[in-house]
Amino acid sequence: MKTSLYALVAASLIATPLAAQPANGAVAEDFKPSSLNQPGQDYPQVNSQGYARFRVVAPEAKSVTVSLGLGGRGGTTLTKTADGSWMGTSEGPLDQGFHYYHLSVDGGTFNDPGTLNFYGSTRWESGIEIPASDADFYALKPVPHGQVQQILFNSPSTGTQRRAFVYTPPGYDANKATRYPVLYLQHGWGEDETAWSNQGHANLILDNLIAAGKARPFLIVMTYGMTNTVHPGQPGGLASFDIKPFQTVLLDELIPYVDSHFRTLADARHRAMAGLSMGGFETKLIAPTHLDRFGAIGLLSGGTISMDDVARWPGFKDKVRLVFVSFGSRELDRGRTMLPPGAPPSDPRANAAALKAAGINSVFYVSPDTAHEFLTWRRSLHEMAPLLFRD
């Protein structure tokens, strides 16, 4: 397990947003505040082409740079202006969707005071949103809304009170006789249980799908996928990562808690597991060997399932009702398909096709023009949700 997870992280860390070349050098001067800015903050801004413009006040600083801007080429360097603030514009347009970033001010790492923070890379990072052409599917709209609730559940195996977030769909409170399927949805390495609702808008994606009659109402449960964190100690390390402790928390503690505290359909047919990046890897480690618990599997930028895998898992072909595998197109462009080092070359698209040919309900999805980032995963959830729990 160890080497595989390292590979995932390595892939993740280099998957910074791709900055295209400037479009004829003409940057449209229609910049507006990013939707993730703190109340009242004018910067950072984004324009209609996807350029980002930053402004940071630090009149006595020697240098201010932004980690975001040009994949692998050092980000955006800000320059001091007459009023003492530091400003700069990304050299090219950024990919659509959500990006983590931070500032370097005189050699120190700080967040941009203009924006909200999101947990990624094992720290609360600044976030910026480049409006996506299809942003409507995760927009906050006047439709019936489900609720996202924090639960604290007792975990004897770790000796902790652990947190999860549970999305209950619109109507959950009113339809008191209805029981619902459940998707267990995991975050990626360096993130935590806040990611799927904060950065991912999982709740809004489901609200909108349900309002449009495109998905069956179901619960989503999101918890922290590592157990070797003692807050305020060290974040979950990968060197010591072992799936077993988290598997125990999930199977023996969280699922029983959810099934006893919520009106769930508590069988494998109505329970799915999916995750992004490391969360997909965890899904592949847990769900296929516990087919009495899970009937559907989703790997979002988090690996592939081959016929060789299927051969290792008794009953997989007959029991699993959906295998959903997705990537951002830029991940495939770059050949980074989240495979453990030493594994034989494996084309996730071909693998998905082989499963389909073998009679498994296998779906492969590629998010256009996105990398190992959250727009890939928002879109993946949006594609996967309608396919889940179709009795």
Next chain:
Amino acid sequence: MKTSLYALVAASLIATPLAAQPANGAVAEDFKPSSLNQPGQDYPQVNSQGYARFRVVAPEAKSVTVSLGLGGRGGTTLTKTADGSWMGTSEGPLDQGFHYYHLSVDGGTFNDPGTLNFYGSTRWESGIEIPASDADFYALKPVPHGQVQQILFNSPSTGTQRRAFVYTPPGYDANKATRYPVLYLQHGWGEDETAWSNQGHANLILDNLIAAGKARPFLIVMTYGMTNTVHPGQPGGLASFDIKPFQTVLLDELIPYVDSHFRTLADARHRAMAGLSMGGFETKLIAPTHLDRFGAIGLLSGGTISMDDVARWPGFKDKVRLVFVSFGSRELDRGRTMLPPGAPPSDPRANAAALKAAGINSVFYVSPDTAHEFLTWRRSLHEMAPLLFRD
């Protein structure tokens, strides 16, 4: 209303934590990471005396200061160490409990990358926790836990989808025939609907009280108390503040949503309103003139109710089942009792006694050795909750 709210804010802004003199100059070298640090972060630290020690990496910076440390005297100046980091210790111990702060790095305002962020002063600020001698009452313990859920409700009057957090007590899901009272609990100026659960631990306070049999299980609803914010536009300004728009949201939109989506006891006897600082002021503006909706009132560092007030409110004496007024002792020491400018001098303790003498269930509470900060309000909630909804 305008001038009164300005007074509140002015009082709030000067209520920085009081730093006592060093205890014989001997600073105990038993510093430990603050409980609010980000995972894996060693700084800031606090010692057993309440001193705070900061460490910020910014090797090329000219100056780094911390806004926290000495009330009104400029905070803590860090000095550069051999390894390029900046370190410093508060000149004296800080008050117990939660404090907001931020850094000034070369003239710019940034958060401390070591800590979690909390919304206050209309920005996400750094937070540090000085362990309180009575911290057990808001600790996360292995008792049955309620849930904190985010709801999004439609607000026709503002044309927005608005957010609130709802605490449901342990047992809410299991006891499907039980209906519960509701406390509407407001934050202070510059804060938002996240404050009472993030900084205030309102959920843990109730969990622990309920586990000890000291409070009746009830719901807590926390929403944003200003309506003139257009995210990502300007935060709610006080110059244009008018209670009416928020009153409409609360009375005509949020309460009906809560009563239709949760199993509530939807009468005045089982509905209370309370708030801290500006939230107390809002409570006083809304609840006493809507006694068909609210049967109990709490002002936490947020004003006082006099017999002159009572005389203005028809039915108040007969209908109101609890008037809870509290302050931190340092607020009273300093004579800052949240009164509008131009109001006659009014002693909140004497006012509370006068109400009691007049036959009103009036309770006055003073939090020992705390100022206009969250330990005052955690303790106030802890004192008030057992008194609410006693049929």
